[in-house]
Each structure stands twice: as structure tokens, then as C-alpha cells.
Amino acid sequence: MPAYNTAKTLERTVRAIPPGVVDEIILINDKSSDHTSEIAKKLGLIVIDHENRRGYGGAQKTGYQEALKRNGDVVIMVHSDFQYDPTLIPEIMKPIIEGKADACFGSRMAIKRNALKGGMPLWRFLANWGLTLFEGFVFRLNISEYHSGYRAFSRRTLLAIPFEKNSDNYVFDTEVLAQLSLGKFKAQEIPIPTRYMEDSQSPSFLKSLEYGFMTLGVICKYLLHKFGFRHYSQFFINQ
Numbered sequence: 680m681p682a683y684n685t686a687k688t689l690e691r692t693v694r695a696i697p698p699g700v701v702d703e704i705i706l707i708n709d710k711s712s713d714h715t716s717e718i719a720k721k722l723g724l725i726v727i728d729h730e731n732r733r734g735y736g737g738a739q740k741t742g743y744q745e746a747l748k749r750n751g752d753v754v755i756m757v758h759s760d761f762q763y764d765p766t767l768i769p770e771i772m773k774p775i776i777e778g779k780a781d782a783c784f785g786s787r788m789a790i791k792r793n794a795l796k797g798g799m800p801l802w803r804f805l806a807n808w809g810l811t812l813f814e815g816f817v818f819r820l821n822i823s824e825y826h827s828g829y830r831a832f833s834r835r836t837l838l839a840i841p842f843e844k845n846s847d848n849y850v851f852d853t854e855v856l857a858q859l860s861l862g863k864f865k866a867q868e869i870p871i872p873t874r875y876m877e878d879s880q881s882p883s884f885l886k887s888l889e890y891g892f893m894t895l896g897v898i899c900k901y902l903l904h905k906f907g908f909r910h911y912s913q914f915f916i917n918q
Contacts, residue, residue: 680706680724681738682759686713692757693722695765700772705745706759707738715759736851743837755831763829764872771831774867781836781864784822785829789870797873806887810894814853817898818860822868825856829871836864844913849886850893854913857901862916 682689693704706719710732719726727741739756746754753772757763763785774780787794788811794804807826814825830852840858845851859866903909 680704680757680759681709681735681742682706682711682715682719683709683732683735683738684711684713684715685759686711686715686718688761689715689718689759690722692759692761692765693724695761696768697766700769701755702751703749705742705749707741707745709733709735709738734847735849736845737847739851740843740845740847743832743842747834747837750834752834753831754834754837756828758828762874763827764874767829767869767871770869771829775831775833779865780867781833782859782866783831784824784827784866784868785871786822786824786827786868787871787873788824789868794873799873802884803887806891810891814856814894814898817901818856820856820860820866822866824868826852827868827871828852830855836862839864839917841913841915841917846893848893849890850897853894853897857897858914858916861901861905861914862918 696704703725705725705727708716708719708726708728710729716726716728725745727745729738729741742756743754753775755768755772757765757768767785771783771785774783787797787799788807791808795801807824811823811825818825839862840855842855842858845854900911901914904911904914
């Protein structure tokens with residue numbers, strides 16, 4: 680659970696996780712300036728505090744590494760700002776437990792009109808749809824959204840992809856998708872509701888624009904690597 684200044688939403692997020700479905704909850708406090716860390720400790724979470732701000736991707740790296748150290752069989756990433764529904768954790772991990780998938784994603788775009796009804800801004804919806812269409816053509820993971828922050832992975836998958844070589848910012852998510860594609864991992868998804876609330880955290884328009892260009896950059900690197908024109912260490916899969 681990556682966290683940056685989510686003191687207002689953290690307890691609500693944790694309380695929504697169905698009892699008994701997870702063994703441990705690891706919160707990565709990315710140098711918050713509020714009381715996120717203190718609240719997490721009071722809730723009994725395993726808390727890792729970054730001494731310096733590392734970013735969204737950097738927080739995920741720390742979380743996945745810690746989960747692997749603790750011998751997690753299925754590792755789920757859900758945001759601590761309550762934007763994604765924690766009650767769906769049993770559904771997102773089910774395909775992995777049943778051996779039907781190596782990774783599973785929550786998709787807000789499975790029923791596209793619901794994304795707008797849930798408060799997704801039109802510009803963000805169009806950007807998500809356009810990038811997903813392009814990424815789907817390139818990565819071919821057969822999922823309806825490539826920009827969801829609700830993700831589950833098998834232990835074997837996380838050990839195989841060199842995620843620690845990915846970016847520390849938001850494009851980390853796209854780099855993981857590229858790695859899954861190159862490793863020919865099986866991906867599935869579940870439909871999830873869209874909810875944009877006052878306390879939810881999302882990149883600004885300018886940050887989203889920057890993220891869009893970085894996503895295109897990842898796609899270019901992926902294609903160069905796949906067809907042998909250049910090689911990138913982050914795209915060598917350990918299988």
C-alpha cells in the first residue's frame with residue numbers, strides 16, 4: 680500500500696479490507712508530511728518509512744521487495760487514498776490463486792460509461808482510453824485498462840520481472856506491463872467502480888501529460904528491445 684499524505688483516508692481504506700483475506704498489510708510511507716505513518720502503526724500495519732521521497736514507483740519497489748521477503752504468495756497493490764475499492768481484494772486475487780493468471784488488474788474501463796459516472800474527468804477518460812488502445816495493440820495483454828493502480832501479482836511473477844530496474848515515478852506501472860508482455864505472463868482483470876473524491880490523489884493535467892509522453896517512451900523502448908534493435912536490462916525476464 681503506497682502512501683503519501685493519506686492520513687485522512689488511510690483508516691477508511693484499511694477498515695474496508697475484508698477480514699481474513701490478507702495475512703499482512705505493508706504500508707510504504709513515502710516521506711509524508713502528515714500523520715500517515717502514525718495512523719498506520721496504530722492500525723497494526725507493517726510500516727516502512729522512506730527517509731527521502733522516492734515517488735510512486737519507488738514506493739511500489741519497496742513494497743514488493745518487502746512482500747517477497749515475507750514470502751507472500753500473492754501480492755496486491757491498492758492505494759491508500761480509497762480511490763480503489765478494497766472490498767474487491769478477494770476477487771482480484773482469485774484468478775491467481777486458481778492458477779488462471781499470473782497478474783490481475785482492476786479495470787475502471789470494463790464498462791466505460793461507469794468511469795465517467797464515477798467522476799473520472801473527461802480529459803482523463805479520453806487519455807486513458809487512447810493510451811490503453813495503443814498499449815493493447817502493442818502489449819497484447821487482453822485487458823481493458825492499462826492505467827489502473829489496483830494490481831495483484833503471483834510471487835513467481837514478481838521474482839521474474841526486474842521491477843527494481845524500473846522508474847521511481849508513475850511510468851513504473853507501464854514498465855511492469857511491458858515486462859509482463861515480454862515474459863508472456865497471463866493477465867486477467869476484474870471490473871471495479873470508479874470513484875474520484877475530494878481526498879483521492881491523482882496526477883495533475885500537466886503531470887498526466889508528462890506521464891503520457893513517458894508511456895510512449897516505454898513503448899518505444901519495448902519495441903526496440905523486442906525486435907533486437909537495442910537491449911534494456913529492465914526487459915530481460917528471469918524465467
